[in-house]
Amino acid sequence: MRVAIAGAGLAGLSCAKYLTDAGHTPTVLERRDVLGGKVAAWKDSDGDWYETGLHIFFGAYPNMLQLFKELGIEDRLQWKEHTMIFNQPDSPGTYSRFDFPDLPAPLNGVVAILRNNDMLTWPEKIRFGLGLLPAMIQGQKYVEEMDKYSWSEWLQVQNIPPRVEKEVFIAMSKALNFIDPHEISSTVLLTALNRFLQEKNGSKMAFLDGSPTERLCQPIVDHITERGGEVRLSAPLKEILLNDDGTVRGFLLRGADGAADEVFTADAYVSAMPVDPLKVMLPPLWRELDYFKKLDGLEGVPVINVHLWFDRKLTDIDHLLFSRSPLLSVYADMSNTCREYANPDRSMLELVLAPAKDWIAKSDQEIVDATMAELKKLFPDHFCTGQPARLLKYHVVKTPRSVYKATPGRQQYRPSQKTPIANFYLTGDYTMQRYLASMEGAVLSGKLTAQAIASP
Ligand SMILES: Cc1cc2nc3c(=O)[nH]c(=O)nc-3n(C[C@H](O)[C@H](O)[C@H](O)COP(=O)(O)OP(=O)(O)OC[C@H]3O[C@@H](n4cnc5c(N)ncnc54)[C@H](O)[C@@H]3O)c2cc1C
Numbered sequence: 235m236r237v238a239i240a241g242a243g244l245a246g247l248s249c250a251k252y253l254t255d256a257g258h259t260p261t262v263l264e265r266r267d268v269l270g271g272k273v274a275a276w277k278d279s280d281g282d283w284y285e286t287g288l289h290i291f292f293g294a295y296p297n298m299l300q301l302f303k304e305l306g307i308e309d310r311l312q313w314k315e316h317t318m319i320f321n322q323p324d325s326p327g328t329y330s331r332f333d334f335p336d337l338p339a340p341l342n343g344v345v346a347i348l349r350n351n352d353m354l355t356w357p358e359k360i361r362f363g364l365g366l367l368p369a370m371i372q373g374q375k376y377v378e379e380m381d382k383y384s385w386s387e388w389l390q391v392q393n394i395p396p397r398v399e400k401e402v403f404i405a406m407s408k409a410l411n412f413i414d415p416h417e418i419s420s421t422v423l424l425t426a427l428n429r430f431l432q433e434k435n436g437s438k439m440a441f442l443d444g445s446p447t448e449r450l451c452q453p454i455v456d457h458i459t460e461r462g463g464e465v466r467l468s469a470p471l472k473e474i475l476l477n478d479d480g481t482v483r484g485f486l487l488r489g490a491d492g493a494a495d496e497v498f499t500a501d502a503y504v505s506a507m508p509v510d511p512l513k514v515m516l517p518p519l520w521r522e523l524d525y526f527k528k529l530d531g532l533e534g535v536p537v538i539n540v541h542l543w544f545d546r547k548l549t550d551i552d553h554l555l556f557s558r559s560p561l562l563s564v565y566a567d568m569s570n571t572c573r574e575y576a577n578p579d580r581s582m583l584e585l586v587l588a589p590a591k592d593w594i595a596k597s598d599q600e601i602v603d604a605t606m607a608e609l610k611k612l613f614p615d616h617f618c619t620g621q622p623a624r625l626l627k628y629h630v631v632k633t634p635r636s637v638y639k640a641t642p643g644r645q646q647y648r649p650s651q652k653t654p655i656a657n658f659y660l661t662g663d664y665t666m667q668r669y670l671a672s673m674e675g676a677v678l679s680g681k682l683t684a685q686a687i688a689s690p
Pocket residue numbers: 240241242243244245246263264265266269270271272273286287288289290291469470471472506507508511537538539586633636637661662663664671672673674675676
């Protein structure tokens with residue numbers, strides 16, 4: 235079967251990969267001149283990489299890890315020590331850690347929490363542990379039901395002291411969906427906590443050893459093309475053309491550089507675009523259907539990825555860090571964490587700025603100035619001295635609509651991969667699958683879509 239897939243993010247590429255494995259012939263049509271969508275990266279004129287987002291792979295990503303295995307590139311994942319490291323705002327330049335011992339789950343998580351005495355008191359830990367029991371005992375059903383509450387509301391309902399939210403969960407909410415606890419659905423936090431506590435290596439983290447475009451997306455493309463598929467860049471879907479019965483007749487592609495538009499036909503069609511551009515492109519006839527109307531309930535959240543190159547080493551920490559800053563979410567010194575970006579003498583910080591709604595329209599310079607002000611609290615030894623570290627250069631990548639904003643009640647709007655249109659399917663991290671809007675969710679959705687096409 236010939237399958238046309240619009241979008242070469244991880245979902246579109248995963249869908250094409252699993253279709254070729256099942257003997258089908260996909261063509262991936264990507265709007266931009268770069269692979270990867272939200273994992274896309276670019277090389278600047280100095281040969282340095284900058285990325286759409288700082289990306290972490292977790293032990294609790296079975297479909298992603300399976301994909302690495304199938305592609306024979308498992309050695310590209312650089313696994314870090316099993317710990318979570320938080321900055322301490324009250325004590326600038328110091329860190330608090332949750333170290334997971336080599337014990338079975340959930341014991342390793344319980345020990346990690348109990349051993350940390352910087353961030354939570356014993357009564358707070360006990361109250362929080364008791365609050366989590368229903369999620370651990372009743373599992374996913376309970377987690378889904380809690381979509382009616384924001385995380386702040388859920389903590390209140392469970393009688394968990396507000397300090398727990400302030401100390402730990404502002405950082406976690408921002409890391410998971412780029413928004414604060416009063417906005418995020420408790421389903422998101424409970425899903426992550428359940429995976430982290432129920433799988434021994436669930437919260438173990440890995441960095442890719444280079445840029446996601448070259449080190450992850452390209453091997454998927456090679457796998458697809460070696461088996462007869464195709465991936466075309468700079469091939470934007472302009473319109474979904476319909477037959478009289480409402481099924482898809484073809485994808486109309488916008489011609490590049492004044493070239494004529496092209497009609498691309500196949501036996502089945504997939505949107506692997508994010509939900510925001512898909513909504514704009516829906517044919518009027520389809521908009522009347524409940525299945526497509528529900529997409530109005532989903533909308534991408536803004537986020538900004540900041541890269542700063544310095545004239546010296548700021549830290550030796552080879553891990554992800556939770557900044558606990560009002561401006562920033564997580565960050566890492568990529569000169570330590572990533573083989574291809576390694577530099578023994580100079581730091582390259584990659585920092586996620588979230589929530590970003592008040593920053594997305596600001597200039598790069600304003601964003602960098604505000605980030606530099608935060609760095610005084612994160613690295614006082616290097617910025618509050620007579621000879622502060624010097625910023626050599628920066629790159630700012632803004633994504634005004636990234637993953638869907640997971641506020642309470644969103645689960646009901648997430649569509650299945652199969653649509654009411656016989657030859658049209660959806661894939662993408664926002665479609666319904668048991669992982670959040672993440673790389674794992676994108677890869678799993680691609681696999682589910684390929685299965686739906688191969689065995690309708
Ligand atoms: C700053 C940031 C940090 C993140 N950190 C993590 C993390 O640490 N761990 C994690 O698991 N996830 C993380 N994510 C989320 C993860 O990147 C996404 O969930 C995942 O990459 C989404 O993949 P996708 O294929 O569903 O969508 P996308 O990657 O958005 O792919 C959609 C593709 O469709 C293309 N497209 C759009 N319109 C058209 C058109 N008209 N014609 C053809 N193509 C079109 C786009 O160009 C794009 O390539 C992060 C995201 C960001 C932005």
